[in-house]
Each structure stands twice: as structure tokens, then as C-alpha cells.
Amino acid sequence: MSKPFFSVVAGAALALGLAAPALAEQSRGDQASARKEMRAGNVKTLREIERIVVPQIERRGNVEYLTPEWDEVARAYRLKFIDNAQGQVIWVDVDARTARILRVSK
Numbered sequence: 586m587s588k589p590f591f592s593v594v595a596g597a598a599l600a601l602g603l604a605a606p607a608l609a610e611q612s613r614g615d616q617a618s619a620r621k622e623m624r625a626g627n628v629k630t631l632r633e634i635e636r637i638v639v640p641q642i643e644r645r646g647n648v649e650y651l652t653p654e655w656d657e658v659a660r661a662y663r664l665k666f667i668d669n670a671q672g673q674v675i676w677v678d679v680d681a682r683t684a685r686i687l688r689v690s691k
Contacts, residue, residue, distance in 0.1 A: 628681035
């Protein structure tokens, strides 16, 4: 293995190792924020939103639901899907208060 290649791989591994704890902390904060809003009755639960939205998107074809993200400021979930036929990621922004689809983007 060449030294430049090894250096790049080692640098990437180091960077990922340092970034992982920060990303995990952000994820926990997002989850706590979403739970707080749900308990206060300000937003629907993620399960309710998934029950309403996921079937609508999956009816579009060979589409598979992957994961949610919470946006505290917008009080919205961003649901991530993969279109297996096209090999594209589909992002679906959903109003957490109403479960209404706000935007679909690829």
C-alpha cells in the first residue's frame, strides 16, 4: 500500500472518529426535542406521521422508507426514502403538527 493512500485513509478515519461523538450528541438532542414537543401536544408522534405518510410515498413505485430526521425550528420531520428503480434518495418534509407533506425532493 502506498504511503499517500495510507495517509488519506488514516486521515479520513481520524476525522470520522472525531466527528462521530458530535453527531451522536446532536441526534440525542433532536430526539429529546421531538419528544418534548410531542408530550406538550404540539406535534404528532413520529409513528403517527409514518403511518400516514410512508404508505403515500411507497405507492409511487419501488420506494423504501429509510429513516427520519427532526427539524426543531420548523417543527417538521424529514423522511428519507430510496427509490430502488432510479437509485435516488427521496426527501419528504412533513409538518409534524398536521402530518401534511410540505415538500418532496430528490
